[in-house]
Amino acid sequence: xxxxxxxxxxxxxxxxxxxxxxxxxxxxxxxxxxxxxxxxxxxxxxxxxxxxxxxxxxxxxxxxxxxxxxxxxxxxxxxxxxxxxxxxxxxxxxxxxxxxxxxxxxxxxxxxxxxxxxxxxxxxxxxxxxxxxxxxxxxxxxxxxxxxxxxxxxxxxxxxxxxxxxxxxxxxxxxxxxxxxxxxxxxxxxxxxxxxxxxxxxxxxxxxxxxxxxxxxxxxxxxxxxxxxxxxxxxxxxxxxxxxxxxxxxxxxxxxxxxxxxxxxxxxxxxxxxxxxxxxxxxxxxxxxxxxxxxxxxxxxxxxxxxxxxxxxxxxxxxxxxxxxxxxxxxxxxxxxxxxxxxxxxxxxxxxxxxxxxxxxxxxxxxxxxxxxxxxxxxxxxxxxxxxxxxxxxxxxxxxxxxxxxxxxxxxxxxxxxxxxxxxxxxxxxxxxxxxxxxxxxxxxxxxxxxxxxxxxxxxxxxxxxxxxxxxxxxxxxxxxxxxxxxxxxxxxxxxxxxxxxxx
Numbered sequence: 030x031x032x033x034x035x036x037x038x039x040x041x042x043x044x045x046x047x048x049x050x051x052x053x054x055x056x057x058x059x060x061x062x063x064x065x066x067x068x069x070x071x072x073x074x075x076x077x078x079x080x081x082x083x084x085x086x087x088x089x090x091x092x093x094x095x096x097x098x099x100x101x102x103x104x105x106x107x108x109x110x111x112x113x114x115x116x117x118x119x120x121x122x123x124x125x126x127x128x129x130x131x132x133x134x135x136x137x138x139x140x141x142x143x144x145x146x147x148x149x150x151x152x153x154x155x156x157x158x159x160x161x162x163x164x165x166x167x168x169x170x171x172x173x174x175x176x177x178x179x180x181x182x183x184x185x186x187x188x189x190x191x192x193x194x195x196x197x198x199x200x201x202x203x204x205x206x207x208x209x210x211x212x213x214x215x216x217x218x219x220x221x222x223x224x225x226x227x228x229x230x231x232x233x234x235x236x237x238x239x240x241x242x243x244x245x246x247x248x249x250x251x252x253x254x255x256x257x258x259x260x261x262x263x264x265x266x267x268x269x270x271x272x273x274x275x276x277x278x279x280x281x282x283x284x285x286x287x288x289x290x291x292x293x294x295x296x297x298x299x300x301x302x303x304x305x306x307x308x309x310x311x312x313x314x315x316x317x318x319x320x321x322x323x324x325x326x327x328x329x330x331x332x333x334x335x336x337x338x339x340x341x342x343x344x345x346x347x348x349x350x351x352x353x354x355x356x357x358x359x360x361x362x363x364x365x366x367x368x369x370x371x372x373x374x375x376x377x378x379x380x381x382x383x384x385x386x387x388x389x390x391x392x393x394x395x396x397x398x399x400x401x402x403x404x405x406x407x408x409x410x411x412x413x414x415x416x417x418x419x420x421x422x423x424x425x426x427x428x429x430x431x432x433x434x435x436x437x438x439x440x441x442x443x444x445x446x447x448x449x450x451x452x453x454x455x456x457x458x459x460x461x462x463x464x465x466x467x468x469x470x471x472x473x474x475x476x477x478x479x480x481x482x483x484x485x486x487x488x489x490x491x492x493x494x495x496x497x498x499x500x501x502x503x504x505x506x507x508x509x510x511x512x513x514x515x516x517x518x519x520x521x522x523x524x525x526x527x528x529x530x531x532x533x
């Protein structure tokens with residue numbers, strides 16, 4: 030028997046699988062990493078301030094409910110934060126600001142309306158000292174946001190939230206100014222507040238006034254009036270850009286002749302805005318006794334009904350329309366005057382940039398706030414007794430609003446910024462926390478309805494230069510102020526004379 034040799038060959042080793050411990054470690058690392066990423070994302074989203082109002086507290090000088098946002102907010106903030114404005118978004122100043130050459134800008138330059146003279150008066154407090162960095166920093170304490178323009182690019186620094194979409198539409202308006210007059214708007218550093226009431230008291234701040242821009246002012250304050258957001262639309266009240274609204278309102282005013290319009294005064298609005306004058310106005314709702322029809326506007330209900338009952342073009346059926354201030358000044362004035370009805374303005378405490386050009390008994394009728402209902406009745410009776418004169422006043426008011434076209438609105442913005450920049454005693458620079466804003470980055474944060482209005486109000490580069498700014502003439506403005514006061518006093522005397530006769 031032969032020997033049998035058994036040779037044991039080594040077996041191939043099978044690959045080792047990870048142990049349960051290793052799997053656990055890997056899983057823990059993955060979930061930890063994911064948690065860190067999610068935390069960082071949440072932290073980033075929670076700290077990112079936007080023109081839509083994300084992560085901004087309401088202004089402490091005017092508290093209002095915080096804006097609520099949908100669940101898509103996180104995605105939108107992330108998406109829009111990565112949007113970068115094009116590097117070539119700013120034009121070369123020396124190519125477009127000239128009268129000839131590649132800019133093709135024409136020599137056509139009409140005279141600006143006389144109301145533009147108020148620009149000089151508004152900036153008078155800084156005429157001797159100029160606007161220093163210290164002035165601007167002082168204004169910051171009362172500002173909701175800061176606008177810095179450098180070489181045609183816009184930078185915005187956000188401090189507080191604004192009511193509804195005011196901030197977004199105001200900034201959009203400035204972007205359109207840069208588009209309309211590319212390369213012409215100077216470098217500037219401006220502080221804005223977006224609430225209604227002026228707060229830079231003339232007496233308290235006279236020695237070192239803070240240059241603060243807002244939508245209205247008055248004689249007791251130094252706030253600098255700037256065109257309000259609604260010129261580009263107001264999504265929350267379904268108002269379209271100004272020229273669209275004016276065109277339709279004027280068309281609506283022609284549906285009935287003066288004789289066929291209702292011979293009463295009409296007002297429709299919201300009295301629940303801490304407005305004593307509007308609450309008092311509600312008491313005048315009696316067609317026979319006071320010649321007035323006063324209607325309460327419920328914006329929440331109007332929104333549910335698609336704003337069908339609040340179309341401004343359908344509200345020109347009365348010979349007289351009433352303007353009453355709200356919490357302060359109200360954007361409603363321009364729409365009321367656009368009807369061509371004789372506008373009854375209840376003596377306002379505040380003025381915006383264009384209302385200072387209105388003249389009593391020429392393009393509106395002044396109404397006394399101290400004896401409101403009888404004053405309205407007197408205006409209605411006077412108008413019905415003098416229909417031709419009343420119609421003329423109404424048409425002049427409509428004509429005045431037609432003269433405040435978007436071209437003139439942009440011209441006012443241009444000259445106000447230009448004159449303000451001449452007073453600066455420092456070279457504007459980009460604040461560390463400011464972000465560049467362009468059309469694309471702003472539209473990214475807009476809701477669909479806001480986006481539609483913004484897109485419809487886009488400006489295109491103008492082939493004409495801005496209108497020619499009239500020179501400063503303080504004496505002329507003082508004479509105008511005194512003339513208005515005298516006319517208003519004359520109307521009061523007419524009312525008192527009739528009251529005295531009636532009491533005999």
